[in-house]
Amino acid sequence: MKLKRVGFFQELDHGDPNGPKLAEHVSDRPQPDEAKVIEYLRGGLLLIGCPGVVNDVLDNKICPVGSPDILTDGVWAWPGDLPYYVAKYHLRLPKEFIDHLRGRSxxxxxxGEVDIRHLEL
Incomplete structure (x- = not known):
């Protein structure tokens, strides 16, 4: 199954060069259900483990902020540092993704709920 991707911002070393720009998704206030979104992102299953750490690309004084791992829920995939950016910068994530999280409560x-061997990034 081909996974949908979220949070692979082009500024990130492990991002998508054709992806959205991180700075364009920053907000000055928390998003609805932000704490639940952060916990969901942190609770994803490890799809790809990567050694090392990553720094905050918007504030180079903050390091490290996470890992370049890729997590999944079996439908979506996201970088391991996405929860940090949602918490720190109140990132606005795509409605389709947020609706998916709400659908999963x-x-x-x-x-064991997701067989990651059959997932494709």
Missing amino acids: FRPPAE
């Missing part, structure tokens, strides 16, 4: 999948 903000409950990430449990280990």
